[in-house]
Amino acid sequence: MTRKILVLPGDGIGPEITAEASRILAACQAHGLDIEIEEGLVGGSAYDEHGEPLPAVTLDKAKAADAILLGAVGGPKWDKLEDLSKRPEKGLLGLRKNLGLFANLRPAITYPQLASASSLKPELVAGLDIMIVRELTGGIYFGQPRGIEVRDGQRVGFNTYVYSESEIERIGRVAFELAQKRGKRLCSVDKANVLEVTILWREVMERLAPEYPDVELSHMYVDNAAMQLVRAPKQFDVMVTGNMFGDILSDAAAMLTGSIGMLPSASLNESGQGMYEPCHGSAPDIAGKGIANPLATILSVAMMLRYSLGEPEFASRIEAAVGKVLDDGLRTADIASEGTRTVSTCEMGDAVLAAF
Amino acid sequence: MTRKILVLPGDGIGPEITAEASRILAACQAHGLDIEIEEGLVGGSAYDEHGEPLPAVTLDKAKAADAILLGAVGGPKWDKLEDLSKRPEKGLLGLRKNLGLFANLRPAITYPQLASASSLKPELVAGLDIMIVRELTGGIYFGQPRGIEVRDGQRVGFNTYVYSESEIERIGRVAFELAQKRGKRLCSVDKANVLEVTILWREVMERLAPEYPDVELSHMYVDNAAMQLVRAPKQFDVMVTGNMFGDILSDAAAMLTGSIGMLPSASLNESGQGMYEPCHGSAPDIAGKGIANPLATILSVAMMLRYSLGEPEFASRIEAAVGKVLDDGLRTADIASEGTRTVSTCEMGDAVLAAF
Ligand SMILES: CC(C)[C@H](C(=O)O)[C@@H](O)C(=O)O
Ligand SMILES: CC(C)[C@H](C(=O)O)[C@@H](O)C(=O)O
Numbered sequence: 032m033t034r035k036i037l038v039l040p041g042d043g044i045g046p047e048i049t050a051e052a053s054r055i056l057a058a059c060q061a062h063g064l065d066i067e068i069e070e071g072l073v074g075g076s077a078y079d080e081h082g083e084p085l086p087a088v089t090l091d092k093a094k095a096a097d098a099i100l101l102g103a104v105g106g107p108k109w110d111k112l113e114d115l116s117k118r119p120e121k122g123l124l125g126l127r128k129n130l131g132l133f134a135n136l137r138p139a140i141t142y143p144q145l146a147s148a149s150s151l152k153p154e155l156v157a158g159l160d161i162m163i164v165r166e167l168t169g170g171i172y173f174g175q176p177r178g179i180e181v182r183d184g185q186r187v188g189f190n191t192y193v194y195s196e197s198e199i200e201r202i203g204r205v206a207f208e209l210a211q212k213r214g215k216r217l218c219s220v221d222k223a224n225v226l227e228v229t230i231l232w233r234e235v236m237e238r239l240a241p242e243y244p245d246v247e248l249s250h251m252y253v254d255n256a257a258m259q260l261v262r263a264p265k266q267f268d269v270m271v272t273g274n275m276f277g278d279i280l281s282d283a284a285a286m287l288t289g290s291i292g293m294l295p296s297a298s299l300n301e302s303g304q305g306m307y308e309p310c311h312g313s314a315p316d317i318a319g320k321g322i323a324n325p326l327a328t329i330l331s332v333a334m335m336l337r338y339s340l341g342e343p344e345f346a347s348r349i350e351a352a353v354g355k356v357l358d359d360g361l362r363t364a365d366i367a368s369e370g371t372r373t374v375s376t377c378e379m380g381d382a383v384l385a386a387f
Numbered sequence: 388m389t390r391k392i393l394v395l396p397g398d399g400i401g402p403e404i405t406a407e408a409s410r411i412l413a414a415c416q417a418h419g420l421d422i423e424i425e426e427g428l429v430g431g432s433a434y435d436e437h438g439e440p441l442p443a444v445t446l447d448k449a450k451a452a453d454a455i456l457l458g459a460v461g462g463p464k465w466d467k468l469e470d471l472s473k474r475p476e477k478g479l480l481g482l483r484k485n486l487g488l489f490a491n492l493r494p495a496i497t498y499p500q501l502a503s504a505s506s507l508k509p510e511l512v513a514g515l516d517i518m519i520v521r522e523l524t525g526g527i528y529f530g531q532p533r534g535i536e537v538r539d540g541q542r543v544g545f546n547t548y549v550y551s552e553s554e555i556e557r558i559g560r561v562a563f564e565l566a567q568k569r570g571k572r573l574c575s576v577d578k579a580n581v582l583e584v585t586i587l588w589r590e591v592m593e594r595l596a597p598e599y600p601d602v603e604l605s606h607m608y609v610d611n612a613a614m615q616l617v618r619a620p621k622q623f624d625v626m627v628t629g630n631m632f633g634d635i636l637s638d639a640a641a642m643l644t645g646s647i648g649m650l651p652s653a654s655l656n657e658s659g660q661g662m663y664e665p666c667h668g669s670a671p672d673i674a675g676k677g678i679a680n681p682l683a684t685i686l687s688v689a690m691m692l693r694y695s696l697g698e699p700e701f702a703s704r705i706e707a708a709v710g711k712v713l714d715d716g717l718r719t720a721d722i723a724s725e726g727t728r729t730v731s732t733c734e735m736g737d738a739v740l741a742a743f
Contacts, residue, residue: 105580120580150507150618171548172581179587185552188587192527193545195538222631224461224476225528231535231544254634255668258642261617262506275578278610279635286614312611 034066034340037096039089042075042109042119043313044323044376045102051325051380052100052332058387059336059345066340069096073126074104074119074313078112084122085129093126098339099306100331101126103313127167132298132306133198134205135165135277136334139264139284142293144357148366149289151264161267161284162213164206165277167298169198172274192228194273199235201301206271207243214268218249220256220276232273253280260284285310292324292365295331297338305339307331321375324363326353329383352386359386390422390696393452395445395482398431398465398475399669400679400732401458407681407736408456408688414743415692415701422696425452429482430460430475430669434468440478441485449482454695455662456687457482459669475669483523488654488662489554490561491521491633492690495620495640498649500713504722505645507620517623517640518569520562521633523654525554528630548584550629555591557657562627563599570624574605576612576632588629609636616640641666648680648721651687653694661695663687677731680719682709685739708742715742 038053040046053068060066071089078084084104093099104119112118126132141149141159149156174191181187203219210217219236221229233250240248251259253276259266260283272280285291294310309327317323330353336346361382362371374382394409396402409424416422427445434440440460449455460475468474482488497505497515505512530547537543559575566573575592577585589606596604607615609632615622616639628636641647650666665683673679686709692702717738718727730738 110580115583115586118580124581150511152506152508155506174545177583179583182551186587187549187551188582188584189530189547189549190582190584191545191547193543195543196541222634224466224474225480226544226546227471227533227535228544228546230471231542254638257613257635257639258647261639261642276635278578279613279632282610283613283617283639286617291614 032065034097035095036066036068037092037099038068038070039073039099039101040070040076041073041102041104041313042106043103043315043318045104045313047318047321047323047376048309048325048328049100049102051376051383052328054380054384055329055332055349055387056100058384064342064345073101073122075106075109077122078109078117078119084117084119085125090125090129093130097304098335099126100328100335101306101308102328103309103311105313106315106318124172126306127298128173130304130306131168131300133166133168134202134299135167136209136297136299137163137165137281137285137310138294139163139281139288140290140294141288142290142357145290145293145366147289147368149287151287151289156264156288159264159288161264162209162269163277163281163284164202164209164269164271165281166198166202166273169194170274192226192275194228194232196231196235199232200239202271203236203239206269207239207246210246210269211243215245216247216249216268218251218256218267218270220251220253220270220272220280222253223250224252229273236271256280257283260287281310290366292363293326293330295327295334297334299338303339305335307335321377322364323376324365325376325380326363329353329380348387352383355386356382388421390453391451392422392424393448393455394424394426395429395455395457396426396432397429397458397460397669398462399459399671399674401460401669403674403677403679403732404665404681404684405456405458407732407739408684410736410740411685411688411705411743412456414740420698420701429457429478431462431465433478434465434473434475440473440475441481446481446485449486453660454691455482456684456691457662457664458684459665459667461669462671462674480528482662483654484529486660486662487524487656489522489524490558490655491523492565492653492655493519493521493637493641493666494650495519495637495644496646496650497644498646498713501646501649501722503645503724505643507643507645512620512644515620515644517620518565518625519633519637519640520558520565520625520627521637522550522554522558522629525550526630548582548631550584550588552587552591555588556595558627559592559595562625563595563602566602566625567599571601572603572605572624574607574612574623574626576607576609576626576628576636578609579606580608585629592627612636613639616643637666646722648719649682649686651683651690653690655694659695661691663691677733678720679732680721681732681736685709685736704743708739711742712738
């Protein structure tokens with residue numbers, strides 16, 4: 032059965048990095064993987080073409096796809112759009128919401144070849160391997176009511192941070208199951224000393240715990256979690272948290288590895304359909320220069336093969352190829368260091384293909 | 388005119404560290420500072436005694452004081468209290484709200500003597516000096532509606548992230564004015580690509596900017612700010628943000644310095660009345676052992692002398708005394724390193740007094 036892959040390059044460096052990842056997909060195809068690849072527009076580039084960051088045609092293609100590969104969205108060009116609903120980010124948020132991609136898996140891994148690129152002392156990050164599970168279709172990102180309105184003669188902005196028990200339970204189960212397959216430790220991050228919504232979050236996590244007796248559940252306040260990630264990141268195995276805290280903590284964790292240009296992510300729904308994208312953003316400052324690191328996007332293809340397409344062998348081959356080019360000393364500018372060879376986006380893609 | 392100082396030791400290590408800070412206050416008194424020192428209960432210790440984390444008697448004393456010195460609140464003993472309004476943290480939040488302490492100043496400074504204590508590479512943090520200005524009486528901490536209720540047959544938790552223009556303007560002015568006195572760069576942190584409340588935040592900051600032409604205003608999304616703090620913290624001078632983001636970012640920033648046991652904070656209202664407290668928490672795990680670091684609390688006294696009591700000379704004398712004990716190689720356990728002498732809480736207090 033032919034599986035459908037939708038590639039959404041997006042904005043900024045998105046087209047450059049997804050181009051390299053698409054070459055890897057094509058290589059898998061040539062080696063017998065039965066897939067069909069389509070492209071679509073999302074984000075600012077979709078807005079420029081269709082006046083919408085998530086045109087109906089893209090959403091239809093996305094719904095029909097088995098998996099989606101996304102580059103990145105956003106850029107200063109669209110930051111001034113008065114109407115928030117037209118911003119590039121709304122394309123991404125719309126895909127997440129419409130496809131029900133509630134489980135965002137964000138690994139923070141230090142590649143042994145890149146440990147010295149971290150701003151942390153090498154011994155604190157060597158061997159780091161955290162999985163952050165972020166709830167992606169709820170919380171303050173989507174809560175109602177929201178807006179800006181006049182109250183008592185002045186404007187007031189407001190958003191609603193809301194979670195139901197079933198939303199919390201659903202993401203909690205994903206996190207517990209991942210912890211079972213890994214180091215068996217799950218840290219749930221909340222602000223239960225201040226926010227009622229996270230008191231419920233903590234309660235539900237506690238209620239689930241007995242069903243996963245092999246997993247050790249702990250709780251941490253978000254401010255402390257931000258500190259502990261900086262102080263001693265290796266204390267964590269799996270972390271689970273809501274949409275907003277997850278956005279902040281997963282980016283901080285990714286940056287600590289020193290390899291943010293290397294980190295893929297997966298966003299899954301209940302039927303295993305997934306969207307895969309690099310952890311980094313659209314980096315408009317370097318767009319079009321051919322120097323962006325395509326490895327996070329290439330590794331996102333590996334995650335796609337593993338989580339949505341059930342092709343772990345192809346996934347491992349891609350990961351091994353990436354490991355080989357790093358061993359060979361090839362680096363894009365963002366991860367370059369003394370004694371390594373700096374290559375372009377395209378040369379990096381060539382090298383991974385050659386090692387595949 | 389005799390100024391009134393209220394000391395609120397709180398919970399955990401609070402009593403130990405405020406005891407040392409009170410000795411410094413007493414030393415200032417002996418050197419001619421005209422103050423009157425009172426004590427009061429807040430947090431878990433107040434709950435144990437009065438059934439309330441912020442008893443009326445404490446609030447009355449606080450209102451009558453020119454400045455408050457707080458240790459820290461909270462601990463596992465009270466974490467199970469079903470009624471959130473009785474939790475120790477509510478004592479702290481109640482003081483902030485009732486006294487209108489909207490401006491929280493959290494310096495993140497690397498002490499030259501302690502640069503090696505940071506988990507970041509020394510060159511990234513040497514000389515670091517960031518001031519984080521956190522709005523403290525609004526945002527999601529206090530927004531209504533809030534709670535946990537049954538909707539469509541299941542429980543739902545919700546909180547409201549809300550700011551009015553005047554609240555944003557008030558904290559914005561504090562931040563711009565601080566930037567004017569420092570490096571003249573202000574970075575406002577928001578999530579304006581997703582949250583309406585922070586679109587208004589960004590707009591108000593932009594509107595204020597022309598009134599402070601010598602200050603360069605920039606904006607950063609909170610996820611990026613968390614990354615940039617890890618990657619290259621010295622890029623920042625003053626940062627301004629809301630209550631929740633400020634909680635997370637100021638703790639991360641404090642931890643990066645490696646000197647969180649050294650960092651004071653000030654919370655000010657419109658009339659200059661202030662509450663001063665260390666950035667770190669109540670550390671219940673080491674409470675009562677006599678090993679906590681009292682320097683953040685002692686430096687909070689210095690901040691109090693400078694910001695609320697108009698006594699910059701006394702403030703400088705305290706800061707110089709702290710510098711001297713660090714130069715002499717004295718360290719509490721949290722900041723100890725090879726070649727330094729580890730001392731107890733009380734010995735550290737003795738040393739600062741001797742150097743005063
Ligand atoms: C672009 C933005 C809306 C998005 C988010 O906040 O979720 C991004 O930061 C991410 O983490 O994927
Ligand atoms: C104790 C807690 C309520 C408090 C907060 O979240 O504001 C603390 O973390 C702080 O930053 O002062």
